Amino acid sequence: MRLSQFHLHTTKETPADAEVVSHQLMLRAGMIRKLAAGVYTWSPLGLRVLRKVERVVREEMTNAGAIEVLMPSIQPRELWEETGRWEKFGGQLLKIKDRKDSWYAYGPTHEEVVTDFARQELSSYKQLPVNFFQIQTKFRDEIRPRFGVMRAREFLMKDAYSFHANEDDLGREYRNMYDTYGRIFTRLGLKFRAVVADTGAIGGAMSHEFHVLADSGEDALAFSTGSDYAANVERAEAAAPGPRGAATEAMRKVDTPTQKTCEDVAALLGIPLSRTVKSVAVIGVDPENNPRFVLALVRGDHAVNEIKLAKLPGLTEYRLATEDEIREHLDASPGFLGPIAPAKSILIVADRDVAAMADFVVGANEDGFHIAGVNWGRDLPEPDLVADIRNVVEGDASPDGQGTLGIARGIEVGHVFQLGGKYAQAMGMTVLDENGRAATPVMGCYGIGVSRIVAAAIEQNHDANGIIWPDAIAPWQVAVCVINPKGVEAVNEAAQALLRDLIAAGVDAVLDDRGLRPGAMFADIELIGIPHRIVVSERGLQAGTFEYRHRRASEAEQLDRDTAISRVTAG
Amino acid sequence: MRLSQFHLHTTKETPADAEVVSHQLMLRAGMIRKLAAGVYTWSPLGLRVLRKVERVVREEMTNAGAIEVLMPSIQPRELWEETGRWEKFGGQLLKIKDRKDSWYAYGPTHEEVVTDFARQELSSYKQLPVNFFQIQTKFRDEIRPRFGVMRAREFLMKDAYSFHANEDDLGREYRNMYDTYGRIFTRLGLKFRAVVADTGAIGGAMSHEFHVLADSGEDALAFSTGSDYAANVERAEAAAPGPRGAATEAMRKVDTPTQKTCEDVAALLGIPLSRTVKSVAVIGVDPENNPRFVLALVRGDHAVNEIKLAKLPGLTEYRLATEDEIREHLDASPGFLGPIAPAKSILIVADRDVAAMADFVVGANEDGFHIAGVNWGRDLPEPDLVADIRNVVEGDASPDGQGTLGIARGIEVGHVFQLGGKYAQAMGMTVLDENGRAATPVMGCYGIGVSRIVAAAIEQNHDANGIIWPDAIAPWQVAVCVINPKGVEAVNEAAQALLRDLIAAGVDAVLDDRGLRPGAMFADIELIGIPHRIVVSERGLQAGTFEYRHRRASEAEQLDRDTAISRVTAG
Structure with a gap:
């Protein structure tokens, strides 16, 4: 190829409306041109990269035994009504009326279409397992399309859907796809992490996200420096702490006239922040569904994880307590709260790390005072409930016991998911099992954002002079x-x-x-x-x-x- | 590849709703599955064929110097309004309103989008010529989608658009694309013909269609057995006849009491059909735009070509004459009409072959009688107008003088077209010419129906047992x-x-x-x-x-x- 015979069109100026570096560089390199909000033309240069990504994905999916098909972009409303998603999918579903006043959608995903295809194609367990994939154009009517092809409305996606006679076989193919995704991102030359996308880590509706690591990523990820463990920070499990130390200090009340935060208290007392305890007052419900005042305790250097807290009994729909509720139960102002001698009966929920502390500092439930040298059992009852209710932080032990956690930012470019029987049931898809009885297959689905990878690769690989492509996807x-x-x-x-x-x-x-x-x-x-x-x-x-x-x-x-x-x- | 690891799903039954053999066989072979009217999923088997066609097209386009891009399927209304096609394109344009109430179309073709792309990318004559192509999914909201992927609504197309500083260079690239299409269809292993799609054969808005030959084709094509000449039968020029023979018979009136067709008259008289003349009465207009009775004459074994007739002066919007009008001007019933001694003044338009006849037979303008042994000049005045007004037939001399014409049926799978400045002008696209002045480029466009080729290949290559693929596109x-x-x-x-x-x-x-x-x-x-x-x-x-x-x-x-x-x- 000779560049004089190619069409290259670069610009020096950074476009004013491009917020992220990949969008800026794709425009400056002339890889894409905006046609409408979230809708882009791929120039000859951009398309070379897109096709290379596509080829690697196709080859690895084929090597893994998946079979390529091509489903339409236009999908009839009737199918989406079978699963109830015509209404439920929301505004991202671009609805279209044809000249005969029939309704269609521009497919944002293909569960309905592939299940309809499969219920016509598959009639016996002997045809299972099978994994159909396609690399195809999709449309999601994003409210705020932005970042170029990173969050476009029209985009190129690899989506795969597998059908199985039972959950075990689904688990096998799920692992196969998980491994295949690893091979794909490795071949693309990208630094990536697979993170648990749901807490039901083993069995059930298992799901992993694949993230390309980049400082500009939207998601914070926790990953082990010593193993494959990785999860979204919000979902990462904190390792269990060691045993509680023995009490060595006497409990004492300390003057903290203006010190309302753990940081200020620790600084005043000249102790590490990890010796203080933060008390967060929330309102849940008791077993009779009446409001219940709860004090959630985490170490001063930790933060409450709202998702974990909401998984505890009675806290599913918890809210922060008001100042009036706090005064009623603790007789103090926020900044001086603690678990010792509340004015009224409350529930004490301690993070596992807090339950393992000795000689710690808490608010005195009296404005202007804290209490130091506090010890469980001796100075106050053991907590009502001990649980993992905090966000993990850099340096935590990895929950799998191997290495410590690092924190990185990532861009989601892939997702594998065990769908189970949901779509096949809704759409009445059955196959005959070994005994000649109609059985509902279970499904997995596996997506990769092909066009998004191009942008993510740039976010990970660039400098002041421009893009630095991995060899595998360089134009x-x-x-x-x-x-x-x-x-x-x-x-x-x-x-x-x-x-x-x-x-x-x-x-x-x-x-x-x-x-x-x-x-x-x-x-x-x-x-x-x-x-x-x-x-x-x-x-x-x-x-x-x-x-x-x-x-x-x-x-x-x-x-x-x-x-x-x-x-x-x-x- | 092992078939036990593939997904093959054949059926013996011919689907009731499939009218043409390619549609029947594609369904029976399990190549496609209908999702909605004119919207099909390509199965693993079907996709293998589609991708092979796609690959040949891509390789030959690239070898010919065209550069691949990928334009969106969703196109904003504003662009289509610049060319006036938002309204003019008609019902095939699938119009879509997004969540913000902006209007878009699902692209049925990409002239507007590529011209918008080009007006951003191209600013100087030095960047010309350039030919952008894509292989991309299109949608045309056909009133009556049918024949499977032969006339689908969602389909895969290769479309290319070239930009040039002048008509000469457009002509050069047009020839390049014409030759490239020949290489493509040859490599695909298909019997095909390029036919002139417009009568302005040299210069001007030149256009050729590429047809795959198949008995089931919708279009009748005339092609030379001795050269590359080919055209739609409706547009094929009839070769000029030899000189008129000398009169050898005397004119005589013959009894033809029930013989109203040339076939019946020739049989009665025991002469070849080619010795008779068919008289077709139509109404055109005279130079003052008043109705004018015209008798169009073609040989008994020929048929009037409506397109050619309508190109004659005063006949642009001609219609057939009514029986009353015929009786008024010729004083006879249809079946006995002729150019001799009309009751009123009429215009006689003779096909060139009729003007070259001697000793021929015409209707007598008297019910129950014809006249034989008729000769121009001797028995009636020379025709008012002599022109090519007939369809060509098998065995005609080729109009380029090389060989004779054969007639075949074809399926249009490609089209090359010299657009000229139409789109660039409408959309205000200019580049600076050698003198630094803004100049409007001229454009060509070149389409291939990629998914349609799959069906056309089957129409051409099948037997009672199924499909017979050419090696190049076999699954x-x-x-x-x-x-x-x-x-x-x-x-x-x-x-x-x-x-x-x-x-x-x-x-x-x-x-x-x-x-x-x-x-x-x-x-x-x-x-x-x-x-x-x-x-x-x-x-x-x-x-x-x-x-x-x-x-x-x-x-x-x-x-x-x-x-x-x-x-x-x-x-």
């Missing part, structure tokens, strides 16, 4: 840059010979024969993120060298021809 | 059929070794290891149209032979292994 792996192509013919010939040899070595190579000045040419090649660059110049030819530079390297090197080629083929 | 080129795979293990091993060797030879091969009885297995393989079949059986292994059969062959052959493989690789 080209190497640019052979010709200095002054209208000058000495031997330079052109050497460049073209080099291009041929690179292509013969299996490298996706492009010749930059546009005749730009070196500075402008190199800026383009860096902006569009070509990982390898070889410069062919008259001076180099005379010296018998080619200038090689990796996109991440700070300096160029003068190499002989074979060495330069081997740098590229080494990846 | 697999060869099926290695194992007889009794659960029997002798050596048979399985031999089949798998053969499969490996075929694949190593670059053949797309599949192993039928499903364990069906031979009859059912062979019926499936024939129905789904695999062009080559090799049977591996215990008996064959003992004899050292493999049973080879081409899908078109009447008999199977017992061949040694290498010969069997070479039959497949020979295509």
Whole structure:
């Protein structure tokens, strides 16, 4: 491929309406053009990347035994009514009326269509298991499409749907897809993590999200430095603490006239924040469904996790207590609350780490005072309930006992899910089992945001000069840059010979024969993120060298021809 | 690939609602499943064929210098209003309102979108010429979708749009695309013809259609047996006849009491049909726009071509004359009309072949009589107008002077068109020319119905047992059929070794290891149209032979292994 025969259109200016770096760089590199809100044309350059992502996904899905189909984008309302999603799916479902006044939707996902396909195609357990996948254009009518193709309305997705005779076989294919996703993101050259997307970690409706790691990611992830464990921070389990230490201090009341936060109290007393306890007053319900005042305790350096708290009995729909409710039960103002001697009967819920503390500090339930040297059992009753109610933090022990937790940000690009019998039941899909009886198959579904990966890869791989593609999805792996192509013919010939040899070595190579000045040419090649660059110049030819530079390297090197080629083929 | 790991679903029954053979066979082979009217899911088997067509189209377009992009399916109303097509396009345009009450269309074609893309991307003549193509899903809201994917609403199309500084360069690229289409359909293994789609054959808005030849085709095509000339029968030019022969008979009135057609008259008189003249009475307008009675004359074995007739002056919106009008002007009933001695002044328009006749037979303008031995000049004045007003017929000389015409039926699968400046003008797209002045580029557009080709290929290639794919687009080129795979293990091993060797030879091969009885297995393989079949059986292994059969062959052959493989690789 010669760039002079290609259509490349880069710009120096950062578009004003692009908020995230991937959107900015895709526009500056000329990979996409906006047609409407959340609707983009992929330019020749952008499409090269998109197709490479698509190819890796297709190959790995096929290698894993999934079978490719192509389902329509236009889906009839009747199918969506069978599952009740015509109404329930909400505003993201783009509804369309045709010339005969029949209603359709532009498919945002294909559970209904694939189940309809399967109920016509599959009639016997002998045809199971089967996993149908497609790589196809979808539309979700986002209220606020943004970040370019990161959250577009029209987008390219790989979706797969598997059908099984029983949950065990679904579990087997789920693991197969989980492993396949790992291979896909590894081949794409991306740093990623699979995170548990639901707390029912083993069995039941198991679900994992695959995240590309990037500082700009929307989701905070906790991952073990010593194992595969990873989860959304909000859902990550805190490791159980060690046994409670023995009491060594006497309980004492301390003056904290203006110290309303654990940080201030710890600073005043000259103790670590982890020796203080934060008391959060909330209102739940008792078994008779009457309001119940609850004090939730976490260590001063921890934060209450609302999802975990809401899983406790009586707290499903808890709310924060009002100042009046607090005064009624504790006879104090927020900032001075604690579990010792409440004015009225309350429920004490302690995080597991709090239950393991000794010689700790809590509010005195008296404005202007805290109590230090507090110990469970000796100074107050054991907590009514001990549970994991906090967010994990960096450095926590991994809940699987291997290594400690780190925190990273991620962009969700894949999701695997055990659907179970939901769709097959709703749509009356059955197959005959071994005994000739009608049985409802169980399903799994497995999605990858193909177009989103392109943006996520940029969020993870860029610098001030532009994109830095992993070799596997670069528009080209190497640019052979010709200095002054209208000058000495031997330079052109050497460049073209080099291009041929690179292509013969299996490298996706492009010749930059546009005749730009070196500075402008190199800026383009860096902006569009070509990982390898070889410069062919008259001076180099005379010296018998080619200038090689990796996109991440700070300096160029003068190499002989074979060495330069081997740098590229080494990846 | 092993069929036991694939999803194949064939049926014996011909679906009642499938009218054409390609639709019937695609359903029976399980290539497609209907989701809604004109909306189909492509099964694993069908998709294999579709993707092979797509790949050939993509490769040849790329080789021809076109650059691939991907434009959205959802297009904003505002763009379509710039060209006036939001209203003009008609009911096929599927209009969509999003959640913010903005209007969009599901793209039936992409002239507006590509011109919008180009006006952002292209600013200088130096960027021209450029030809952008995509392979993308389109929707046309057909009133009567039918024939399966032949006339679907949602379909896959390759569309390309080129931009040029001038008409000459457009003509060059038009020729390039014309030649590329020839290479595409040749590689697909299809018999096809490019036909002139418009009479402005040279220059102007040139346009050609590409048709796959099939008896079931909707369009009748005339093609030269001696050259590339081809055209829709309705638009094909009749070759000029030789000079008029000399009069040898005397004019005489003949009794034709019940003979109202040329066929009956010729039979009665014992002369060839080509000696009779058919008179068709129509009403046009004279230069003052008053109604004008016109008698159009074609040879008895020819038919009036309505499109050609309507191109004559005063006949643009002609209609057939009523019986009253005929009696007023000719004083006779239909069946006995002729150009001699009309009751009132009329206009005589003779087809060129009629003007070249001598000693011919016409109606007498008197019920029950014809006149034979008629000669121009001697018995009646020369015609007022002589023109090509007939359909060509099989055996006509080709209008380019090379060979004679054959007539075939075709299915339109491609169209190349010189758009000129229409869209760029409407949308205000300009580039700077060599003198720095804003200039409007001219455009070409080039479409191929990718999904339609699959159906057209079947219409051309099938028999009573099913589809007969050309090797290039067969789901697999060869099926290695194992007889009794659960029997002798050596048979399985031999089949798998053969499969490996075929694949190593670059053949797309599949192993039928499903364990069906031979009859059912062979019926499936024939129905789904695999062009080559090799049977591996215990008996064959003992004899050292493999049973080879081409899908078109009447008999199977017992061949040694290498010969069997070479039959497949020979295509």
